Amino acid sequence: METIILKADNENIKAVTEKAAEIIKQGGLVAFPTETVYGLGGNGLDSKAAEKIYEAKGRPSDNPLILHISELSQLRPLVREVPKSAEMLISHFWPGPLTLIFKKTDIVPYKTTGGLDTVAIRFPENKVARQFISACNVPIAAPSANSSGRPSPTRASHVEFDLKGRIDMIIDGGRCEFGLESTIVDVSGDRPCLLRPGSITVEMLEEVLGKIDIDKAVLSRLEKGERPKAPGMKYTHYSPSARVVIVRGGEEQVIAKINELISSADKGLKTGVIASEETKDRYKADEVLVIGSRKDSAEIASNLFKMLRKCDYHNIALVFAEGLPENELGLAIMNRLKKAAGYEIYDV
Ligand code: TXA
Ligand code: MG
Numbered sequence: 001m002e003t004i005i006l007k008a009d010n011e012n013i014k015a016v017t018e019k020a021a022e023i024i025k026q027g028g029l030v031a032f033p034t035e036t037v038y039g040l041g042g043n044g045l046d047s048k049a050a051e052k053i054y055e056a057k058g059r060p061s062d063n064p065l066i067l068h069i070s071e072l073s074q075l076r077p078l079v080r081e082v083p084k085s086a087e088m089l090i091s092h093f094w095p096g097p098l099t100l101i102f103k104k105t106d107i108v109p110y111k112t113t114g115g116l117d118t119v120a121i122r123f124p125e126n127k128v129a130r131q132f133i134s135a136c137n138v139p140i141a142a143p144s145a146n147s148s149g150r151p152s153p154t155r156a157s158h159v160e161f162d163l164k165g166r167i168d169m170i171i172d173g174g175r176c177e178f179g180l181e182s183t184i185v186d187v188s189g190d191r192p193c194l195l196r197p198g199s200i201t202v203e204m205l206e207e208v209l210g211k212i213d214i215d216k217a218v219l220s221r222l223e224k225g226e227r228p229k230a231p232g233m234k235y236t237h238y239s240p241s242a243r244v245v246i247v248r249g250g251e252e253q254v255i256a257k258i259n260e261l262i263s264s265a266d267k268g269l270k271t272g273v274i275a276s277e278e279t280k281d282r283y284k285a286d287e288v289l290v291i292g293s294r295k296d297s298a299e300i301a302s303n304l305f306k307m308l309r310k311c312d313y314h315n316i317a318l319v320f321a322e323g324l325p326e327n328e329l330g331l332a333i334m335n336r337l338k339k340a341a342g343y344e345i346y347d348v
Helices: 013-025 047-057 084-093 127-136 156-163 202-209 251-263 297-313 329-340
Strands: 004-007 030-032 039-043 066-068 098-103 118-122 169-172 183-186 193-196 243-248 271-276 287-292 318-322 345-347
Touching: 004 013, 004 156, 013 030, 013 039, 013 127, 013 169, 030 127, 030 156, 039 047, 039 066, 039 127, 084 098, 084 202, 156 169, 156 297, 243 251, 243 329, 251 271, 251 318, 271 297, 287 297, 297 329
Parallel strands: 004 169, 030 169, 066 118, 098 183, 243 318, 243 345, 271 287, 271 318
Antiparallel strands: 030 039, 098 118, 183 193
């Protein structure tokens, strides 16, 4: 299939999003920018569109999709109830990078929710995303627009690399502002529970709700037989072909340990380090990829997936990443990095 790729700017945003909406109405798939990562959208009330999404991504069909809306009035028909905790989160953080899990109504197909009785809803802030969803006039089911297992796309070129020829259209809206997938909070149970950390941090959520539960899968690798509450959290993720190793601790210790591990690696292996602006000149690797300043975790978050993709681009076989403290945005960054590393971590 031929994939139409169109840049959306202020002049043509209306024409581009209307063309995309036409494709959605005919049952097709359109990748679109959001403030977190690019999404791969289809009609959220159509089982066939959901099947196409799973197939294009190579994604297991028990992994549910998020429904995206562009107005608050679209929420009610999709969910059985809006608990108080959800109301509070909505008034603080929507539109924005926060997904909420509700009990679903019958109009939401089980194909979209991977067989679950709950549904994930997100109201993105990004202007192109909103105009596209509005033009479609249905909720848009959209996972991240990568092939399953690869780092999420934060540029249209990433989507093109993974999915060109497999989907109908890509709307190029430039780079995604936050660069990590949305925070997910389950509000369908008795107590709100964080299922996936993101740019709306635990600290920000707790300012609104008080102490919240955190699903075990957010913090550590699950034991055999344990199930995360967000089915997607069980899959290996974000992996470049390279083996990824995290080293965390004091700055000098981390630099020394990474250099030691580079020296003792097989000479035939191309090595890399994902380093900060402050430490980039200290490494003896074949390739040093600069992710941003240690003082600016938002910059690090927005560049993480691009760096993981760069590892493949440079044919790196073994890449080391500096660990970060796991509070505020660091929790979400380390959650993605640990999965990319298959939890291979040195503490020094
Ligand atoms: O920022 C984002 O959330 C992006 C953009 C495109 O909106 N989307 C995204 O979708 O990251 P995806 O499919 O890559 O990740 C969705 C996650 C998966 O881990 C999935 O298992 C979980 O949300 N999820 C979806 N519906 C759920 C439900 N009903 N209960 C629990 N987890 C759910
Ligand atoms: Mg994803």
